[in-house]
Amino acid sequence: MDRFLVEGGKKLKGTVKISGSKNACLPILVASLLTDEPFVLHRVPNLRDVRTTLKILTALGKKAQYENGTVTITADGALKNMLPYELVKQMRASFWVAGPLLARFKEAVIPLPGGCALGARPVDIHLKGFERLGAVCTTDRGNVVLSAQQLQPAKITLRFPSVGATQNLMMCAALIPGETVLENVAKEPEIDDVAAVLTKMGAEVFTDEKGRLVVRGQKALRGVEHTVVADRIESGSYMIAAAATRGDVKVDGCVPEHNSILLEYLQEAGVPLEIGPDYVHVKPYDTPLKPLRMKTAPYPGFATDLQAPWMTLMVLAQGASEIDEDIFENRFMHAPELVRMGADIVTEKSIARVNGVKQLSGAHVMASDLRGGFALLIAGLCAQGITEIERVYHIDRGYEDPEGKLNAVGAKVTRYNPDKDDF
Ligand code: EPZ
Numbered sequence: 001m002d003r004f005l006v007e008g009g010k011k012l013k014g015t016v017k018i019s020g021s022k023n024a025c026l027p028i029l030v031a032s033l034l035t036d037e038p039f040v041l042h043r044v045p046n047l048r049d050v051r052t053t054l055k056i057l058t059a060l061g062k063k064a065q066y067e068n069g070t071v072t073i074t075a076d077g078a079l080k081n082m083l084p085y086e087l088v089k090q091m092r093a094s095f096w097v098a099g100p101l102l103a104r105f106k107e108a109v110i111p112l113p114g115g116c117a118l119g120a121r122p123v124d125i126h127l128k129g130f131e132r133l134g135a136v137c138t139t140d141r142g143n144v145v146l147s148a149q150q151l152q153p154a155k156i157t158l159r160f161p162s163v164g165a166t167q168n169l170m171m172c173a174a175l176i177p178g179e180t181v182l183e184n185v186a187k188e189p190e191i192d193d194v195a196a197v198l199t200k201m202g203a204e205v206f207t208d209e210k211g212r213l214v215v216r217g218q219k220a221l222r223g224v225e226h227t228v229v230a231d232r233i234e235s236g237s238y239m240i241a242a243a244a245t246r247g248d249v250k251v252d253g254c255v256p257e258h259n260s261i262l263l264e265y266l267q268e269a270g271v272p273l274e275i276g277p278d279y280v281h282v283k284p285y286d287t288p289l290k291p292l293r294m295k296t297a298p299y300p301g302f303a304t305d306l307q308a309p310w311m312t313l314m315v316l317a318q319g320a321s322e323i324d325e326d327i328f329e330n331r332f333m334h335a336p337e338l339v340r341m342g343a344d345i346v347t348e349k350s351i352a353r354v355n356g357v358k359q360l361s362g363a364h365v366m367a368s369d370l371r372g373g374f375a376l377l378i379a380g381l382c383a384q385g386i387t388e389i390e391r392v393y394h395i396d397r398g399y400e401d402p403e404g405k406l407n408a409v410g411a412k413v414t415r416y417n418p419d420k421d422d423f
Pocket of ligand 1: 022023024026092093119120121122123124125126127160161162163164165186233304305327328329370371398
């Protein structure tokens with residue numbers, strides 16, 4: 001398995017181009033199941049999770065081509081409505097196929113996504129919503145079996161604004177003629193991108209004056225051509241990397257208002273920013289970094305996916321800071337690895353208390369999830385000496401060409417495979 005060797009003490013300088021959003025393109029690719037017409041998606045990042053999603057679509061009977069950032073999906077015979085376990089276990093987001101398959105076939109068998117490193121991550125909100133739309137949901141030997149005589153539009157209130165449940169239910173309702181109203185939905189920008197695609201396909205999807213998501217479904221939906229929105233988690237991760245190395249980096253091709261809370265926190269911590277229409281320029285500074293209290297929350301709150309990179313930044317602040325991870329029950333796996341690099345962090349349930357240190361030192365560490373892996377990469381850039389990061393495949397799930405983008409702005413990150421390369 002690939003590892004990264006990271007040479008520390010580098011200030012990043014230059015421009016980083018942001019890719020299309022992983023968390024928008026995954027559900028949008030799944031929305032191709034709602035039509036047999038050609039489906040073209042531009043600015044698709046070359047990620048492990050994208051390749052897994054294309055395998056899933058192929059396993060269900062679609063033909064998928066992917067070149068130069070554009071995916072073209074066409075029908076290739078009849079669709080299947082059962083998904084093999086080995087694909088679901090690789091990626092929880094594969095459960096998003098449930099909505100489209102239920103809408104098209106009134107019957108679908110999807111392996112239950114197991115828990116993952118971040119915690120149990122049940123799908124009860126998805127299933128409750130499908131039941132409101134008229135489906136019967138049962139579990140059978142690790143599979144969810146969805147079946148419906150008739151699906152009908154409904155008013156559904158989510159007990160928690162789950163991103164995945166919002167997307168799954170939107171896609172299902174888009175193929176149910178009539179008006180479905182979803183209340184207490186996730187408001188992440190990725191939801192807007194999925195809504196834009198479903199609207200282009202012929203369903204009308206919009207947010208009403210009460211902030212509810214209204215889906216006016218149709219009997220059939222058209223093919224579509226769409227360009228994926230910029231990845232706000234990738235852009236936020238590189239902004240934090242620039243700030244941590246006290247570098248001078250233009251994060252280009254992003255949507256600053258999708259990172260507005262992070263920009264507030266960075267400026268509050270003393271990081272100078274120039275905010276443009278489609279870029280954020282992180283400027284150099286030599287004043288101490290101010291420690292802050294931060295709590296993750298559904299959008300527009302502080303993104304849980306940026307909690308780990310943010311922790312690395314706070315490790316280098318002058319004083320005590322606090323992080324409250326309020327979305328996932330086990331999302332501090334990067335903390336002990338940062339401690340091995342010299343950080344002073346104590347975690348207790350959902351709270352991490354960080355006492356800033358002057359300097360981190362390179363160490364041999366292991367990534368446990370994609371955002372925690374990137375947090376270790378940032379720590380390696382700032383540390384004295386060499387950091388070796390194992391299980392880089394986690395980082396490859398969510399960051400397109402991370403070493404290429406970082407080395408282009410002055411980092412020294414080498415990817416190697418100890419089983420193949422002799423270093
Ligand atoms: C999406 O996951 C993202 N993944 C995650 O990004 C992101 O961290 C998360 O939203 C929160 O923003 C994709 O978009 C592919 P949730 P999702 O349903 O949909 C609980 C990354 O780093 N929950 O909003 O799975 C759940 O256990 C990944 O790119 C239920 O209890 O997140 C969690 O504690 C990691 N029942 C919380 O809600 C349900 O039916 C948020 O989950 C569904 C969720």
